[in-house]
Amino acid sequence: MNPARHIAIALLSLLFTQFALPLRAQNLGGDDGLSKVLINGEDWQLLAEGLGFTDGACSDAEGNFYFFDLGKGTAIQKISPDGKLSDFIKDAPKCSGLKFGPDSRLYACTQGPKKQLIAMDVPSGKITVLADNAQPNDLVVSHKGYAYYTDTGKGQVIIVDAKGNIRVGAGGINAPNGITLSPDQGTLAVSEYRGTNVWTFRVSADGSLDAGARTMTLRTPLNKADSGGDGSTTDTAGHYYVTSHIGIQMFDSTGRIGGIIAKPTAKGCVSITFAGPGHAFLYACASDKIFRRKTQAKGALFFLPPP
Secondary structure, three states, X not given: OOHHHHHHHHHHHHHHHHHOOOOOOOOOOOOOOHHHOEOOOOOOEEEEOOOOOEEEEEEOOOOOEEEEEOOOOOOEEEEOOOOOEEEEEOOOOEEEEEEEOOOOOEEEEEEXXXXXXXXXXXXXXXXXXXXXXXXXXXXXXXXXXXXXXXEOOOOEEEEEOOOOOEEEEEOXXXXXXXXXXXXXXXXXEEEEXXXXXXXXXXXXXXXXXXXXXXXXXXXXXXXXXXXXXOOXXXXXXXXXXXXXXXXXEEEOOOOOEEEEEOOOOOOOXXXXXXXXXXXXXXXXXXXXXXXEEEEOOOEOOOOOOOO
């Protein structure tokens, strides 16, 4: 190689390394890269701290954000779009998953005192047990009233309909954890905690699942064989967001990875959703803190009719 050309390439490489923007994406130039979702100059904003272990990220139609503190909490807590923290349902069971349904009830995967799938009237907190002696981890509820929850131990997705009928929707998944729907609610996506896949299933008219496939591949840290795929959410453009050991991994509707959003802190980030003004803020349950960041995306709301 010409020595002058060699030096020029080395200098360009050094300049890129030193001054490149810290946007973590594998597809910067693509239609579905993080540059189409994140906003330059916008970073994570701290909303709440001094908590124990936060989980169950959830939003309502007004953009209020809900979560449960599994470490210290005794109430389902709420953060209004303007950032005010308050108790929403006091003396609630420990919840690892929360979602509003089309009947305006708040559905929850409880971890104590019993492990159940429940629905709570709001704001009274009156509980209806939908599945007893269950092992629910996380859930999503469709506009038709089907509740889908992950049973991590048995590797299954369980379906509970509005009449309380319970059936196995899918099996053979390596520690299923996070679960979400596509914007049209025709596809269910399930992340593996101890694997590297995000499975997708076709949702039939009766709520059943078929055509299961490993559609997305989660990236892993150098020192781990598993991804730690956990909480999931979806925006109206069909992007899937999955928390993991290395950050929040974003995929497009075809399963192509668009990038990895850095976690708010070095601690675990297990649950995310879109909430806040215009549902344009990505909220994150990051261990003992709650964060949000403004985006160009808008969260999909599954208790509403699909577009």
